[in-house]
Amino acid sequence: MTLSDSIVRWRYRLVPDHLLGEILTKRWVDNAIPLLILACVMAVFGSLIPDFFGAASVSNLMRQWGEFGLIVMALTIVMVAGGIDLSVGSIFALGNIVALTLMHVAELPVPLVVLFTMACGAAVGLVNGLLVGFLRLRAFLTTLVTLIIVRAVVDMILLKYAVAIAAVFPDSDFWFFFGEGYVLGLPFSVVLTIGVAIVLHLVLSRTRAGWHVLAVGGSRRSAHNVGIPVRRVICATYVVSGTLAALAGVLFASRLGAAGADIGIGLEIAALTAAVLGGNSLGGGRGSAAKAVIGSVTVMIMVNSLVRIGITSGGSSLLLGLVLLGAVMIDVRWLKNRQKFLSKVYVSPTYSALPAAPATDGASPYALNDRLRPVEAIGLDRIDGPEDVILDANDNIYVGNRTGDIVRFLAPDYDQQEVFAHVGGRPLGMAFARDGSLVVCIGGMGLYRVTMDREIQKLTDETNRSWFSVIDDSRLRLADDLDIAPDGRVFFSEATVRYEMHEWPVDCLESRGNGRIICFDPNTGTTRTVLKNLVFPNGICMVHDGQSFLFAETWACRVSRYWFDGPKKGTVETVIGDLPGYPDNINRASDGTYWLALVGIRTPALDLALKMPGFRRRMARRVAPDEWLFPNINTGCVLRFDESGRVIETLWDRSGDNHPMITSMREHKGHLYIGGILNNRVGRLKLDGVDETWTAKRSYWGQS
Template sequence: MSLSDTMTRWRYRAVPDHLVGEILTKRWVDNAIPMLILLAVLAVFGSLIPDFFGSASVTNLARQWGEFGLIVIALMIVMVAGGIDLSVGSTFALGNIVALALISVAEWSVPAVVATTVMCGAAVGLVNGLLVGYLRLRAFLTTLVTLIIVRAIVDMLLLKYSVSIAAAFPDSDLWYFFGEGFLLGAPFSVVVIVTIAVIIHLVLSRSRAGWHILAVGGSRRSAHNVGIPVRRVICSTYVVSGILASLAGVLFASRLGGAGADTGIGLEIAALTAAVLGGNSLGGGRGSAAKAVIGSITVMIIVNSLVRLGVTSGANSLLLGIVLLAAVAIDVRWLKNRHKVLSKVYVSPTYADLPPAPPTSGASPYALNDRLRPVELIGLGRIDGPEDVILDDDDNIYVGDRTGDIVRFFAPDYKRQEVFAHTGGRPLGMAFAKDGSLLVCIGGMGLYRVTMDRRIERLTDETNRSWLSIIDDSRLRLADDLDIALDGRVFFSEATIRYEMHDWPVDCLESRGNGRIVCFDPNTGSTRTVLKNLVFPNGICMTHDGQSFLFAETWGCRISRYWFDGPKKGTVEPVISDLPGYPDNINRASDGTYWVALVGMRTPSVDLAMKMPGFRKRMARRIAPDEWLYPNINTGCVIRFDENGRIIETLWDFGGENHPMITSMREHKGHLYIGGIFNNRIGKLKLDGMDESWTGQTSYWGRT
């Protein structure tokens, strides 16, 4: 290896370029800019205002934030569902005057005051919800009218009760506790907003109701098409908004004990600024309680600090307007360009130095031939993309289809076929269990079982998450091939944790080692990762010793052996490290050897590009994917080898007339059955000198 290659190799080992893209995929990245703005605000005003971080100053600011934050969360919930609520300021003022009138003039008990006030806020929200959700009126104009009407009601109540409120002093420690008390060392209003923020976060991220709100905000038409009650969801968000805004009014009333004509005026603008500044989208479908909290703290600090600095109210409003304009601009531009930025940095090739490709001519065990040319074709044009092929005890053929079906061809002539099961995903590797059920890896879904009576059962769709992984690698993205140990444990490969089923070629461009092998234990119902950092792991086949299995790494052009039991437990040993092509599925042969399919052949240009990660990165950024440099996948090849890596025979379809891309093969009663993920047929080849009574079921489970 040259000095240049050595330096390139260590540069891509030492610098994890892929982490930048993975960080940008996380939803919490949306909070990065708001957090930076908050820190900048703290730094600026902390240096300008004496005793800014003093205990009294922080406590007073926290009480005000507790009330303001509730209003921002109220507005955020409506925004997430794709709406807007300009009436939150008037609802807040209504809650304030109603609470004061009931506690001071009517002398109601505190629980009754809180309940009635909240019901008034809910009533305002219900009116908004009915008009916007059910009658489909414009949210902006509707809530603007509601703002005016509720403000008029507040003014009328002020004329009637303001003098009585000012003269009264409620005799209730509980009432004053709401505005002045501490709970667990924090102001009561802060405890309230933190509790509500946590509840809202859990609802939006963990509950069906929250998913419905996000779905409605993302696309109301799509949400309606999948059965979500869109009108009811929209109406409920306005009701929740009214409740939270009136609750903030209760806390405000308890803290100050007075009502004025200016209470709540302009509050909707400050709340809207805070919601957008925190990263909640005006377009709906994107938002969280955390974003609302960050934005509300930032705006609260700005407003409070400007007052302490003696800035006039006009300049105060002007600054908030400028901040709102900037926040909207950032929101629109980031939402529009995020995927563009992500597309440029997510694909992150690394240095991959493959051993020299062995020759395919002369005395080489890989010498080209036409042994696959006489393959008999089954189901030509009646099947689309049979990635794997397997046969049952009655010689029936099972293959996966691109449409999500597992199709069964009936023996002996395979003219008749039926849909054995519809999986809803992309069926890939398959294996029969001891009880006769069919286990299948489904791309994007995980590991499933089709019982003998055709019921489809999920076995697992997740595994243990890595401690240092940025992306959520607990979810199975591309479960690929599997095999079953004698004790029932299922070992299956997940080709990549970074890309979905339709993007698997991009993993070849990276060749980073994004794959793993996972074990599902039906005895305990547990799933765990047993091998990580594999270069597109693919085929898996149990060896005859019952303690290890063979696995292929497609982009690594190698086959290795992993011991999961016995004295070598946990170790990996190479079997073939320099294949002339890219290995896919591996299966047993009747004489104790193994078959492996080569999904494509290596080329000097691709091998050279693997040593040039910078070139591959520029290629991914600058040209369309259909113009990328790819391996040759037009030549079909099947290899038979033993556990020591010795090549027994090689079967080629030179020119790719019958099977241009072979991803699997299965020996059964003296014949080799061949599948390919881009083919529209199943191949059947008569094998010379192989056991014509041998089947996979007898080899694994002793059945005949």
């Protein structure tokens, strides 16, 4: 290795470039800028205002935030569904005057005051919801009209009952507890708002109703097409918004006990500024209670601090307007360019130097030949993408297809086929368990079992999460091959934790070591990762000692052996380290050796590019994906090797006509059955000089 290669190798080993892309994929990244703005606001005003962090100052600010926070969350709910509610300030004023009238004039019990006031807010929200949701009027204009009408109603109530309200002082500790009481040392309004925020977070992130709101905000047409009642969801968000705004009015009435014509004026602008500043999208489909809390705290600190340092109300409104303009600009630009920026930084190639490719001519064990030319096609044009192939004791063939089915070809002539099970995801590696059930790796779903009665059962779809992983690597993205130990433990490979099923070639571009091997123990129901940082681990095959298995790392062009039991437990040894192509599935042969599929053949251009991570990064950013350098998967190969790594024979199809692309093969009763994830057939090749009674099932479980 040259000095320059060593420098590049260590640079990409020590600098975790991929972390930036992984961080940007996290949902909490949207809160990073709002939190930074909040910290800056606190630092600036904390240095300008004496006793800014004093107990009295903080307590007064918290009470005001309790009311304002409810209004921001009311507006956030509507925004998440793709709407806008400019009437929240007027509904807040309505809640204040109605609560005071019912308490001071009608002298109703406090629970009824709260209930009736919230009902008034819900009624206004229902009007908004019916007009916007069911009559499909524009939200901006509709709620603007509602703002004017509700404000007029507030003024009329104020003219009629203002004197009566001012003349009465209710003698109710329970009433004043809403505005002045404490719970665990915190103002009641703050505790109530935090509770509402928690409920809102759980609803949006954990319930079907919340998912419906997010779906409607993301795309109303798509939400309608999947059966979501869009109009009802939109109407419900306005009802909830009106209810929360009225509840904030109750807290304000209890705290100050005052009624004025200016209450709530301009509050909708402050609430909108807070909601957008917190990271809630004006376009809908993106928002949370946490964003509402962050934005409301920031705006509340700004407004109160400007008053304390002597800025007039006009100056305060001007600043809020400028902040809202900046927040909208950031929201629009970020929403428009986030995926574009993420696509440029997420793919993070690293340095990968493969050993020299062995020769494929002359006396080389990998010498080219045409031994796959006699392969006969089973199910030609009747199957799409049989990645793995396996046979049962009755000689029936099982393969997965691209549409989520496990298809069974019936012996002996295989002319008839049937859907054995519809699993939904992409069936990949398969193995028969001792009880006859079929265990399957399903891309994007995890590890599943199909019983002899065709019942589909999930075994596991997650494993233990890594302590220092930025992404959630507990979820299984691409479980692709498996084998079963004598005690029933299932060892299966997950090719990559960074990419989904349809993105598997991008992992080759990275060659970072994003894969792992996982063990599921049916005896305990537990799942754990046993090997990490593997370069697209793929085929897995149990060795005959019952204590170890062979596994292939596709982009590393090597086959290794791992001991999971016995005196060498935990040890990994390389069996073949310099394959001429990219290994895929591994399966047992009848003479105690092992079959290995090469999904593609190495090329000098890609081998060189693997040493040039900077080149591959630029390629990913500047070139269309269909023009990237990829492995040559047009030439398939099957080889047979022993436990020491000695290659015994190879089977090629040089023309690429008969069976061009190979991901798996399975020996059964004197024939080799071949699958390929991009093929439209199952291949069958007659083998010479082998035990024609041998089956893999008998090799594993001793059954005929």
